[in-house]
Amino acid sequence: MAKDEAHGINGVTPGEAVGVVAAQSIGEPGTQMVLKAFHSAGISSVITTKGLPRIIEIVDARKKPKFPIMEIRLEKGIEKNYAKVREIWRKIEEVKVSNVITNFDEDLKSGTLILHLDKEKLSFYEITGKTVASRLSKREDLSVEQMDSETIKMKYKGKGRTAHMVRTAFVNVLGSAIVGIKGIIKATVQQAEDGTYTITTSGSNLEEVMKIDGVDKWHLYSNDIFEVMRVYGIDAARNLIAHELDEVIKEEGFTVSFRHIALVADAMTHTGNIKSIGRHGVAGQKESVFARAAYEETVKHFTNASVFGEIDHLKGVAENILIGKQIGLGTGIIRLTVKKDDLKKVKPKKED
Amino acid sequence: MSDKKQNEKCHVYLDGKAIGVVKSGARFADEIRKNRRTGLVSGEVNVAYMKKLNEVHINADRGRARRPYIIVEDGVSKLTPEIKEKIKSKEIDFNYLLRKGIIEYLDAEEEENVNAALTEDAIDDRTTHLEIDPAAMFGFTFSSSVFQEYNSVGRHPISSNFIKQSQGLYAINFNNRYDPRAYLLFYPQMPMVNSTTYRTLKLNRHPSGQNMIIALSTYFGYNMKDALVINRAAIDRGLGRSVFYRTYGDEERRYPGGQQDRFKVPPATTEGYLGEHAYAMLSEDGIIEPEMEIRENGVMIGKVSPPRFLEEQTSFGVGEEKSRDNSVTLRAGEEGTIDSVLVSETPGATKIVKVRVRNIKIPEVGDKFASRHGQKGVIALIVPPEDMPFTKDGVVPDILLNPLSLPSRMTFGHMLETLGAKAGALSGKQFDGTAFSGNGRDRVDNYGALLEQHGFDKFGDEFLYDGRTGKKFDSSIFTGIVYFNRLLHMVSTKLQVRSRGPVQILTHQPTEGKPRKGGLKFGEMERDALVGYGASLLLKDRMLEQSDKADIWICKDCGDVGYFDHIKNVPVCPADGTNNLERVEISYAFKLLLDEIKSLHILPRVRLHSE
Numbered sequence: 001m002a003k004d005e006a007h008g009i010n011g012v013t014p015g016e017a018v019g020v021v022a023a024q025s026i027g028e029p030g031t032q033m034v035l036k037a038f039h040s041a042g043i044s045s046v047i048t049t050k051g052l053p054r055i056i057e058i059v060d061a062r063k064k065p066k067f068p069i070m071e072i073r074l075e076k077g078i079e080k081n082y083a084k085v086r087e088i089w090r091k092i093e094e095v096k097v098s099n100v101i102t103n104f105d106e107d108l109k110s111g112t113l114i115l116h117l118d119k120e121k122l123s124f125y126e127i128t129g130k131t132v133a134s135r136l137s138k139r140e141d142l143s144v145e146q147m148d149s150e151t152i153k154m155k156y157k158g159k160g161r162t163a164h165m166v167r168t169a170f171v172n173v174l175g176s177a178i179v180g181i182k183g184i185i186k187a188t189v190q191q192a193e194d195g196t197y198t199i200t201t202s203g204s205n206l207e208e209v210m211k212i213d214g215v216d217k218w219h220l221y222s223n224d225i226f227e228v229m230r231v232y233g234i235d236a237a238r239n240l241i242a243h244e245l246d247e248v249i250k251e252e253g254f255t256v257s258f259r260h261i262a263l264v265a266d267a268m269t270h271t272g273n274i275k276s277i278g279r280h281g282v283a284g285q286k287e288s289v290f291a292r293a294a295y296e297e298t299v300k301h302f303t304n305a306s307v308f309g310e311i312d313h314l315k316g317v318a319e320n321i322l323i324g325k326q327i328g329l330g331t332g333i334i335r336l337t338v339k340k341d342d343l344k345k346v347k348p349k350k351e352d
Numbered sequence: 353m354s355d356k357k358q359n360e361k362c363h364v365y366l367d368g369k370a371i372g373v374v375k376s377g378a379r380f381a382d383e384i385r386k387n388r389r390t391g392l393v394s395g396e397v398n399v400a401y402m403k404k405l406n407e408v409h410i411n412a413d414r415g416r417a418r419r420p421y422i423i424v425e426d427g428v429s430k431l432t433p434e435i436k437e438k439i440k441s442k443e444i445d446f447n448y449l450l451r452k453g454i455i456e457y458l459d460a461e462e463e464e465n466v467n468a469a470l471t472e473d474a475i476d477d478r479t480t481h482l483e484i485d486p487a488a489m490f491g492f493t494f495s496s497s498v499f500q501e502y503n504s505v506g507r508h509p510i511s512s513n514f515i516k517q518s519q520g521l522y523a524i525n526f527n528n529r530y531d532p533r534a535y536l537l538f539y540p541q542m543p544m545v546n547s548t549t550y551r552t553l554k555l556n557r558h559p560s561g562q563n564m565i566i567a568l569s570t571y572f573g574y575n576m577k578d579a580l581v582i583n584r585a586a587i588d589r590g591l592g593r594s595v596f597y598r599t600y601g602d603e604e605r606r607y608p609g610g611q612q613d614r615f616k617v618p619p620a621t622t623e624g625y626l627g628e629h630a631y632a633m634l635s636e637d638g639i640i641e642p643e644m645e646i647r648e649n650g651v652m653i654g655k656v657s658p659p660r661f662l663e664e665q666t667s668f669g670v671g672e673e674k675s676r677d678n679s680v681t682l683r684a685g686e687e688g689t690i691d692s693v694l695v696s697e698t699p700g701a702t703k704i705v706k707v708r709v710r711n712i713k714i715p716e717v718g719d720k721f722a723s724r725h726g727q728k729g730v731i732a733l734i735v736p737p738e739d740m741p742f743t744k745d746g747v748v749p750d751i752l753l754n755p756l757s758l759p760s761r762m763t764f765g766h767m768l769e770t771l772g773a774k775a776g777a778l779s780g781k782q783f784d785g786t787a788f789s790g791n792g793r794d795r796v797d798n799y800g801a802l803l804e805q806h807g808f809d810k811f812g813d814e815f816l817y818d819g820r821t822g823k824k825f826d827s828s829i830f831t832g833i834v835y836f837n838r839l840l841h842m843v844s845t846k847l848q849v850r851s852r853g854p855v856q857i858l859t860h861q862p863t864e865g866k867p868r869k870g871g872l873k874f875g876e877m878e879r880d881a882l883v884g885y886g887a888s889l890l891l892k893d894r895m896l897e898q899s900d901k902a903d904i905w906i907c908k909d910c911g912d913v914g915y916f917d918h919i920k921n922v923p924v925c926p927a928d929g930t931n932n933l934e935r936v937e938i939s940y941a942f943k944l945l946l947d948e949i950k951s952l953h954i955l956p957r958v959r960l961h962s963e
Contacts, residue, residue: 015886016886017883017884017885017886020880020883020884021884023880024880024881024884299952302949302952302954303952303954305954306952306954306955311959317883321879321883321891321895322939322941322942322945323938323939323942324892324895324896324900324901324937324938324939324942325892325938326888326889326891326892327883327888327891327892328888329883329886329888330883330885330886330887330888331886331887331888331889332886332888332889333888
């Protein structure tokens, strides 16, 4: 079958209520999904939202997913070289001071903080006490002094040495990053069957990861839809919405045609911005006053409409059902092109 | 528990009020218990030591659910074989056991301090109490069932619910009672298999079902999915027949201003007069007589009430006293015979009348039955006896149960009862089916032996003959007796149809619910289904034509809603007084919406254009 022919066959007939069918096709299996998703403990070191909560998260267009993740592929040539991959991994995972210490002693009265570094952890992250110290010495409110390879002593030298301020500064120190990319809590190197390595991360930061040499910039994956839109544009975000929805539904063991899902993604992104499906998004931004009022916040919509003198042209489905007109969908889309009165003007041809 | 708390003194609460402290709560509670058993403290006092809170709760108030336990001391039940012997010979009774501290009642709180053994064999050195009988774990309702331990746990609550819904002999003085609703089974029977608890509670005084002969067989697909095929001859002989009583009542209410209701045949001048024939059944006192047949909406108590609003003054002073009809009529869709009439007075000396209507309900297609094992069914077909299968002895089953209803629900008790009741019926005995009182295999063997004695298959199987052809069926069919309950869900009280009928005043949409002759709701999801299918005209039919279609006049100039002046025969726009209006067909709900928007101080305007 030729490509054009196939396209024609799969086309939808005019007047088909694609939106309603899509909503029903996704909504029906949705009722069978359990609201509470269970985290599969163990095996996977990267946690993500799954099941219905993830669908809600996507459809609601939340600014930040609860558990953002990234999948980082590596450039050809180094993708099978573990040492090189580890080198890149080290640049990605964010290591905080609190990650590399065994314990700390603080004296709020004199304003001193002594960090006891963990030798094993330092070698795991391949950093030395010196790096930690040099990192911390950039702070202006502290004087840093490295006692030995495993001990760092700090003294607070900021203005107004109240216990509260000292404490805040120390907590800040413990949470400050030494190496890695901001926002990436954890990164793990995974090996595929063909021997290539990929890095999976908890936390997402596309801009920074792209800057790292050796990372395959053309095949970066993040499940943070808004970040993808910022970095790659709306088309990528649309594809991501569709892909993420599809994955979740597939994982739950349901079959929903991709076209329904794609329609949802299109509806959310066709304005060039990500809109949620709900009272503030697709449904809440309908043109018709009646359709909006019928959905939610009835009085608010009517009062606003009166202030701006809105006109409802009765084009949509909801408003036509409300007033009792035939809806402009399905069998209702068919109209006569010739007006009844015009027919009278036509004179029959005289037969010879 | 922290050491600190352990050293603290233990607080004592009596009926929830703090009354003092003791050094050791546990010892204090034990002391009270000891005294209770000797009779120094009332047996109605319960005491509990809360280890986690280090508190002692003493309860002596009313309203606590309590249950009896046999006391165990030093690993020995205080109910010794000698005492058991004495009970058997009726030398002593239950109260003796309570007095002597052999059995005591515990409430929910004290049970927390108890280590109760289920059986005598399970007693160890930590045991403090012994259950009187393991079957006592079931409540009143479920105790009327049998062989509960052989059924799947999931069926227990279902079974309990069905037993509660069964029709039976709910009270022996039913004839003197005026219950709002009452169901009475005509020929209730005692179950062929019952239990100790059933006999102890004397539940046979309030039987709620009948022993029905069942065969586990299909019948042309008429008993698929919990449907029942029932023998017409059995129904004709009174199987499952019951009577339904409903009591209607009214009183002569007094109103401020000296006016009051009157029971009488309403005069023709009354407001809302239903016509002479409607009151034909009433006697002079305005009340119907017993044993009169009455149909739906028939008047039973004639009553006139004063008008709802104060009367206007006429030129002749206070005018003739107007009244409105406020008679009590039989519910829509019901019929019956007046069973009895009661005329009395309230303590406030207002006259009250109660009328009890009786209606015999013969089992019909759609009525619900259930066994005591959570196996319910609805009659799907009533078969003439000649078409029913029969056994070699000529026994025709009352009910044909679908065999597929058993394996998935795992109600083995149902099958055991079938077998036991059959053996019992043949040997003229009632068998005991108390939960946890026997071994399933032994039971099957016993029943089997009895059945074989009477020339039946030991597993209850019988070869049936097709009633229509007389030919023997290829395979043997499990046949026996099961105690079935007729449940109070009957089609005659539920069936309703509507093709046209009343509409709501506010919205002009059809009413909802059976008492208002309502329609079935065509809801949001149903609407979405039609939208999704694209059936636009069917949708319009449902949402407009069959619902609240209205003809509204819209002003072509101002877009406001107008009306049609039938005297001048012109449409009028009340806003600008013109007659330039157009008739528009819309849903009344939309007109109502426009009105409600106007109530928000927003003026909606409708612009018209023809297509």
